[in-house]
Amino acid sequence: MRICRYFLTIGLLALILLLAACGGENEDSGSESADNSDEQNIEVTLDSQQGEVTLPTDAEAIMAPYHEDALVALGVTPVAKWAIGESIQDYLEEDLKDVPKIEWNMPLEQVLNHSPDLIILEHGLDSYEGTYEDYKKIAPTYVMKEEVTNDWRKQIEVFGKILGKEDKAEQVMNQYNEKVKSAKEEINNAIGNETVAAIWATGNQFFLFEENRHSAEVLYSELGVQAPELVQSLSGDVEAQWNPISLEKLSELKADHVFLLASEGEQGIETLENSSVWQSTPAAENDQVYVLNDPSNWTNKGLIAAEKTIDDLLEFLVK
Structure with a gap:
């Protein structure tokens, strides 16, 4: 009987050791799997x-x-x-x-x-x-x-x-799309079908934004704001080269609202203020020319640039 108990005890001990070893192998396998998962996550x-x-x-x-x-x-x-x-x-x-x-x-x-x-x-x-x-x-x-x-x-x-x-x-794009949706409704309620244009003045040169030029894409394509005829005539296939527009040509700009993008003290601002031709345009006559001294978000494309452009539009168009 004692011999039987002895072998039974030995057998139980062996079984316990075997189970412990198997458990250790499973833990090692799990650790190795986790390590492999981490390695996969640090490369794309x-x-x-x-x-x-x-x-x-x-x-x-x-x-x-x-x-x-x-x-x-x-x-x-x-x-x-x-x-x-x-x-x-x-x-x-x-x-x-x-x-x-x-x-x-x-x-x-x-x-x-x-x-x-x-x-x-x-x-x-x-x-x-x-x-x-x-x-x-x-x-x-x-x-x-x-x-x-x-x-x-x-x-x-x-x-x-x-x-x-x-x-x-995904989160920032969803937030941006919500911003566009809200701003589009606000601007439409504020100005309806009135036209809006943007001009970048640098030195004494003027660059009229076509519909897809830089952040003007936000203005016209995403917010659905109406472009004046002169802007529409310049649009289409926008080439890499962006050419200045003459003051005489700007006199044809029948926009209800104009965003004039020019650093503080830019010569172009004074030129327009002293031009009787420019002062006779609808936006100038109705005091609806808005000067922005930091044009950089308008002359770039990006999520933050687009958000800042929307903020500019809301500030001046929604009153």
Whole structure:
């Protein structure tokens, strides 16, 4: 009997050890699975102008020259901001005032000095000092396809995937769409079918926004505001080159409201104020020319640029 009990005890001990070992293996397997899952989450593979590319989603020092709007919209501060000499995208300065500048053509030495761990470039690589291979040696580099470069909505989506912020990208787009819907109703109730135009004055030159030029797309396409005939005649296939319009031609602008975008002290403002031709246009006669001293959100495309443009429109058109 004692022998039987002895072997029974040994058998139970062996069974307990076996079960413990199996449990340990399952825990190790679970840990390994979790580790693999974490590894999968820190990389993303996307199609790009250069073909399929794998990028880290946990990058912190990010560089996306001229497209900082999309980064800021997603809650990311870039390691450097686009500039042409002293010129920057002023409308982003509330978020980027402490961020150092990098020249628009991305000099390799400047890029190296900022030590990025992710670089995002436009499809037109010829505008940069370095080549794709040059930048890729510095950090993982993503080159946007042309349709992504030209469409800020697609940028929000793509940047969201690159940065592991897809939920945030969806959230900010939903909020933007709600803003457009609300603003469209307010503006329509305020001005109905009255026409609106936007002019950028720089130096003593005047640039009339066509319907799809920069943030005018928000004004006409998204908010459904009526464009005056002169604007309609200039629209169509908007070419990359944006040519100034003469003061004589501006006299044909039969707009009910005009947004005049000009930095403070710009010569063009004085020119229009002293022009009897301009003063006889409907908007000027009815005191419905609105001067905005920061034109930067109007001359850019991006979610934040669009939101600020909508805010400008609401401020002056909805009273």
